[in-house]
Amino acid sequence: MDWFTLAFISAIFSAASAVSEKKVLFSLNVLDFSLIVSFVTCLLSVPFFFSIQLSEISYVSLSILFLKTVLSAGAFLSVMYSIKNLEISEALPLLALSPGLVAIAGVIFINDILVLTEWIGIILMVIGAYVLELRKEKNNFLAPFKALFSFSKYSYVFIALFLFTVTSLLDRVLLKGYKLPPYSFMAFQQLFYVLIFSFIVMWKRRNIVEQIKNFDKKIFYLLMAISFFTVIYRYTQIEATKLAPVAMVLSVKRLSILIAVVSGGKLFNEENLPRKIVAVIIILIGAALLLK
Numbered sequence: 001m002d003w004f005t006l007a008f009i010s011a012i013f014s015a016a017s018a019v020s021e022k023k024v025l026f027s028l029n030v031l032d033f034s035l036i037v038s039f040v041t042c043l044l045s046v047p048f049f050f051s052i053q054l055s056e057i058s059y060v061s062l063s064i065l066f067l068k069t070v071l072s073a074g075a076f077l078s079v080m081y082s083i084k085n086l087e088i089s090e091a092l093p094l095l096a097l098s099p100g101l102v103a104i105a106g107v108i109f110i111n112d113i114l115v116l117t118e119w120i121g122i123i124l125m126v127i128g129a130y131v132l133e134l135r136k137e138k139n140n141f142l143a144p145f146k147a148l149f150s151f152s153k154y155s156y157v158f159i160a161l162f163l164f165t166v167t168s169l170l171d172r173v174l175l176k177g178y179k180l181p182p183y184s185f186m187a188f189q190q191l192f193y194v195l196i197f198s199f200i201v202m203w204k205r206r207n208i209v210e211q212i213k214n215f216d217k218k219i220f221y222l223l224m225a226i227s228f229f230t231v232i233y234r235y236t237q238i239e240a241t242k243l244a245p246v247a248m249v250l251s252v253k254r255l256s257i258l259i260a261v262v263s264g265g266k267l268f269n270e271e272n273l274p275r276k277i278v279a280v281i282i283i284l285i286g287a288a289l290l291l292k
Contacts, residue, residue, distance in 0.1 A: 001239075002243070003239075003240040003243035003244035003248070003249060004240075004244075004252060006236045006237075006239050006240035006243070007236070007237065007240040007244075007248075007249045007252035007253050008252055008255070009232070009233075009236045010232075010233045010234075010236040010237040010240065010252075010253050010256070011233075011252060011253050011254070011255040011256035011259065012233075012256070012259065013229045013230075013232040013233035013236070014229075014233040014237075014253065014256035014260075015255075015256040015257075015259035015260040015263065016225075016229045017226050017229035017230055017233060018083065018088065018092060018256070018260040018264065019088065019260055019263055019264040019267060020222050020225055020226045020229065021033075021080065021083055021226060022083050022084075022088050022264060022268065023222060023267075024219060024222045024223060024226065025080065025083060025084040027219055028219070029206070030077060030080045030081055030084055031077070031197070031200060031201060031204065031206060032201070032206060033080065033223075034073075034076060034077060034080060034197050035194075035197040035198060035200075035201050036223055037223060037226055037227050037230065038190065038193040038194050038196075038197050039194050040223060040224065040227035041190050041193070041227040041230050041231055042190040042191055042193065042194045043227075044227055044228060044231045045186055045187055045190040045191075045231055048183040048184070048186045048187035048190075049187045051181075051183040051184075051187075052181075052183065052184050052187060053181070053184075056179070056180070056181055056184060057180065057184055058178065060178070061174060061178040061180050062188060064170060064173065064174055064178070065174060065180065065185065065188055065189060065192070066192050067170070068167050068170040068171070068174065068189075069189050069192035069193060069196060070192075070196060071163050071166055071167050071170070072163070072167045072189075072193075073193060073196045073197065074159070074163050075159075075160045075163035075164050075167060078156040078157070078159040078160035078163065079091075079095065079156070079160050081156040082095075082154075082156040082157050082160065085156070086154075086157075087265075087268070087270045087271070088260060088261065088264040088265065088268065088270065089261045089264065089265040089270045089273060089276040089277075089280075090132065090270075090276065091157060092257045092260055092261055092264075092280075093128070093129075093132055093257060093261060093276065093279055093280045093283055094129065094132070094154060094157045094161075095157060095160060095161060095164070095257065096125075096254050096257050096280070096283050096284060096287055097125055097129060097161060097283065097287075100121070100122045100125040100126070100286065100287070100290060104122065117289050118289065118290050120286075120289055121285075121286040121287065121288070121289030121290030122286065122290060123286070124282055124283070124285055124286030124289065125282075125283050125286035125287060125290070126286075127282055127286075128279045128280070128281075128282030128283030128284075128286060129279070129283065131275060131278060131279040131282060132275075132276060132279035132280075132283075168250060171238070171241050172241060172245075175238065175241055175242045176242070182235065182238045182239050182242055185238055186231075186234065186235050186238060189234075190231075233256075237249065237253060240252075240253075251287060251288050254284055254287060255284070257280055257284070258277070258280050258281065258284060261273075261276060261277060261280050262277060265277070
């Protein structure tokens with residue numbers, strides 16, 4: 001299967017996962033939800049363990065993978081808090097701004113040079129973010145920018161943006177540099193997720209057993225579906241990243257944001273959905289130009 005098809009499949013299942021997560025998080029604590037999903041996802045990933053060849057794995061690659069999973073766990077928690085506290089049509093589009101932030105940071109800190117097309121892409125992403133934050137009741141031109149850079153409101157979004165940037169680069173290092181097979185990557189990553197979230201839950205002294213006892217059937221089925229979606233979108237993204245540059249894979253994978261905004265926005269009756277859809281499209285076009 002070619003990288004584009006794999007990345008597109010990843011986008012579809014990522015969108016399905018995000019919408020389902022929003023629905024479950026109305027009833028569950030973020031940390032409890034993260035541990036349960038990581039545990040079920042690990043169980044679904046058991047077949048990957050049978051394909052592992054120890055000769056293909058080094059202590060260095062596993063150490064990097066563990067570090068990467070710690071950062072990914074932080075990013076996952078940040079995204080879940082964002083989805084829980086914000087409208088899905090507001091939180092997810094902002095997560096698509098990461099290419100623009102990375103590019104600007106490169107210009108400032110390591111003297112990267114951007115061509116005209118890339119600057120146009122960054123400008124479009126800024127315009128998209130501006131449109132996303134427009135409010136009829138606020139006529140001040142700078143109001144959307146003030147809302148966008150309100151750290152108290154978007155703190156988890158900014159944290160997730162930073163962590164996603166680092167983990168995307170580490171994915172490429174592991175799959176290309178260390179030749180870590182995708183099935184080994186998936187198996188150990190899911191195991192590490194369980195260990196990391198279990199440690200956090202024990203540290204926080206949360207009684208997750210009581211939460212599980214009180215589940216109704218709808219929550220249970222949704223958790224199973226989210227775990228299934230998660231295995232598929234993570235594995236197909238890993239396979240796509242193995243075949244193509246991470247920037248190209250992510251540009252296709254970000255279609256999940258548009259899919260989730262349209263479907264989730266309608267499902268949850270979120271406000272100003274047409275404007276937000278336009279904002280998402282502008283941001284994604286900008287990201288595509290920048291990554292090209």
